[in-house]
Amino acid sequence: MLVTGKVHKVGAHIDTDAIIPARFLVTTDAEVLGSNCMEGLEPGWVKRVQKNDIIVADENFGCGSSREHAPIAILGAGMPVVVAKSFARIFYRNAYNMGLVLLEVGADADKLRDGDTLEVDLDAGQIKNLTTGAVVVCAPVPQSMQDLLDAGGLVPYVKKRLAEKQ
Amino acid sequence: MSHNLAEKILQAHTDEEITRAGQIVTCRVSLVLANDITAPLAIKSFKGMGATKVFDKDKVALVCDHFTPNKDIDSAEQVKVVREFAHEMGVTHYYEGGDCGVEHALLPELGLVGPKDIVVGADSHTCTYGGLGAFATGMGSTDIAGALALGETWFKVPPTIRVEFDGQLEPFVGAKDLILHLIGRLGVSGALYRALEFGGPVIDNMSIEGRMTMANMAIEAGGKVGLFPVDAKTLAYCAAHGRTGDKALKADPGAVYEQELSLSVTGMGPQVSCPHLPDNVRGVDELKGMRVDQAVIGSCTNGRIEDMREAAAILKGRKANKNVRLIILPATPKIWRQAMDEGLFSIFLDAGAVVGPPTCGPCLGGHMGILAGGERCISTTNRNFRGRMGSLESEVYLASPAVAAASAVAGEIIHPGKL
Numbered sequence: 001m002l003v004t005g006k007v008h009k010v011g012a013h014i015d016t017d018a019i020i021p022a023r024f025l026v027t028t029d030a031e032v033l034g035s036n037c038m039e040g041l042e043p044g045w046v047k048r049v050q051k052n053d054i055i056v057a058d059e060n061f062g063c064g065s066s067r068e069h070a071p072i073a074i075l076g077a078g079m080p081v082v083v084a085k086s087f088a089r090i091f092y093r094n095a096y097n098m099g100l101v102l103l104e105v106g107a108d109a110d111k112l113r114d115g116d117t118l119e120v121d122l123d124a125g126q127i128k129n130l131t132t133g134a135v136v137v138c139a140p141v142p143q144s145m146q147d148l149l150d151a152g153g154l155v156p157y158v159k160k161r162l163a164e165k166q
Numbered sequence: 167m168s169h170n171l172a173e174k175i176l177q178a179h180t181d182e183e184i185t186r187a188g189q190i191v192t193c194r195v196s197l198v199l200a201n202d203i204t205a206p207l208a209i210k211s212f213k214g215m216g217a218t219k220v221f222d223k224d225k226v227a228l229v230c231d232h233f234t235p236n237k238d239i240d241s242a243e244q245v246k247v248v249r250e251f252a253h254e255m256g257v258t259h260y261y262e263g264g265d266c267g268v269e270h271a272l273l274p275e276l277g278l279v280g281p282k283d284i285v286v287g288a289d290s291h292t293c294t295y296g297g298l299g300a301f302a303t304g305m306g307s308t309d310i311a312g313a314l315a316l317g318e319t320w321f322k323v324p325p326t327i328r329v330e331f332d333g334q335l336e337p338f339v340g341a342k343d344l345i346l347h348l349i350g351r352l353g354v355s356g357a358l359y360r361a362l363e364f365g366g367p368v369i370d371n372m373s374i375e376g377r378m379t380m381a382n383m384a385i386e387a388g389g390k391v392g393l394f395p396v397d398a399k400t401l402a403y404c405a406a407h408g409r410t411g412d413k414a415l416k417a418d419p420g421a422v423y424e425q426e427l428s429l430s431v432t433g434m435g436p437q438v439s440c441p442h443l444p445d446n447v448r449g450v451d452e453l454k455g456m457r458v459d460q461a462v463i464g465s466c467t468n469g470r471i472e473d474m475r476e477a478a479a480i481l482k483g484r485k486a487n488k489n490v491r492l493i494i495l496p497a498t499p500k501i502w503r504q505a506m507d508e509g510l511f512s513i514f515l516d517a518g519a520v521v522g523p524p525t526c527g528p529c530l531g532g533h534m535g536i537l538a539g540g541e542r543c544i545s546t547t548n549r550n551f552r553g554r555m556g557s558l559e560s561e562v563y564l565a566s567p568a569v570a571a572a573s574a575v576a577g578e579i580i581h582p583g584k585l
Binding site: 013015017018021022023025026027028040043059060063064065066067068069071072086088089090093094097098144153154155157158159161162163 | 190203204206207210211214215216217232233238240241243244287288289290292304305306307308309311312315316320322354355358359388390443530531532549551552553554558
């Protein structure tokens with residue numbers, strides 16, 4: 001699967017209060033959450049986003065609370081992929097459970113600048129910077145996460161397990 | 167094979183043999199927790215999974231503590247979803263009214279969490295129960311939905327950082343200062359994907375409430391859990407809160423650690439975490455003269471009876487500065503009653519404090535003490551991210567109850583010994 005979109009660069013330790021502040025947590029609706037994505041970073045931030053655009057972050061993206069509303073808000077804003085030097089633990093599990101793809105690239109994130117256009121090949125685990133020509137290879141998705149993705153996420157996985165139990 | 171505390175607890179809940187960090191294991195869970203923000207999403211996922219009943223109605227806790235008493239129509243609707251689900255599933259431990267408190271203060275008090283348990287909660291501060299020797303960690307709502315349905319979940323066995331504290335604690339220095347100091351040293355991602363295991367003479371002498379304060383903030387260093395050994399103090403606490411059958415627990419001799427730190431507390435003063443990350447920690451004296459508009463004493467970090475007493479000891483016979491709103495939120499109804507019975511509320515009210523109901527409220531900018539642009543709060547809570555307590559232009563400084571109380575009196579951040 002290929003995703004092509006523009007880079008929106010953010011810094012290190014972007015916390016879940018930045019991604020979706022607590023005052024918006026009175027709903028579970030993806031579209032509503034998406035319309036307030038990154039409101040804690042900069043009011044109106046999401047207005048710059050077009051479908052398939054890609055957040056590129058420094059280290060520890062998604063630190064803080066366990067709110068699953070954070071990956072839902074990013075997906076709800078139309079962004080299917082986040083690239084970062086590293087991700088916070090709870091956010092990492094949440095993202096895979098929700099079907100948001102996370103690509104951990106370490107220091108190579110510096111090769112992706114704000115406004116660059118990227119082509120992300122999810123199967124090959126490779127990011128092509130169409131603006132500069134740079135190619136970034138991602139850390140492989142761990143097998144357990146791949147199994148979860150192959151099952152279609154945690155919801156269908158548990159559904160299958162429950163059926164087996166009966 | 168020798169196991170550290172994290173490995174030892176995980177091993178007790180799985181049939182697979184734990185041999186190394188990084189291994190993925192499926193474990194049976196002892197308790198599954200969600201709150202008024204995270205449960206509605208978990209319920210949505212639970213239904214999507216086709217689940218019709220929870221794995222054990224006595225091993226589920228649904229605590230509506232974040233926006234309660236409901237701050238607006240939307241939050242009331244969310245709580246209604248949780249209440250109806252709890253009734254439908256026959257969940258034993260459902261709380262939203264006069265029996266409700268801040269989840270991580272409430273569950274230990276009810277004896278629902280304890281040594282060697284595995285607790286998963288849709289709240290990042292679930293790690294608090296590590297203070298009792300439980301492998302307790304935060305997850306998102308859908309992971310929690312899976313655990314609600316199956317009674318099990320997967321874990322990656324974390325590498326462990328062992329931290330030993332020794333030396334002599336200075337006056338007005340305690341658990342909160344120790345954990346802030348450690349976070350300052352490790353950084354907010356210093357324990358990412360890792361377990362923290364605490365030990366040493368200072369920890370041996372520390373109360374269970376203090377241990378829970380420290381375990382609570384393991385996540386602020388990125389940690390998966392913050393584990394304390396189970397000793398006579400833990401067992402006495404658990405027995406006093408209605409639990410039976412708990413046993414002492416410590417790491418095996420020869421257990422493997424990724425890193426071992428030894429920190430001396432001798433000469434260390436009260437610590438304050440400055441905006442806008444918990445690892446931006448300084449000694450309180452470096453912040454002298456920093457004016458504050460609000461002081462909050464409460465939360466899952468520091469809303470327990472010892473914290474109330476610590477604040478009262480400072481506030482007794484004193485008044486909060488007229489430019490400071492002092493907000494005190496005992497974290498559970500039991501703590502509330504105890505504080506009232508001990509006469510602490512007279513001290514608080516004489517000091518000009520607002521004493522509010524048990525709620526997470528201001529900690530996450532929910533309600534009951536939101537900050538305007540340019541305002542600054544000294545708070546006993548656990549996060550000071552930009553905009554956490556209100557306006558993006560406001561600031562939160564994290565500290566102990568003693569420092570928060572003293573700063574409320576002085577109108578500026580101050581060492582409690584210099585009031």
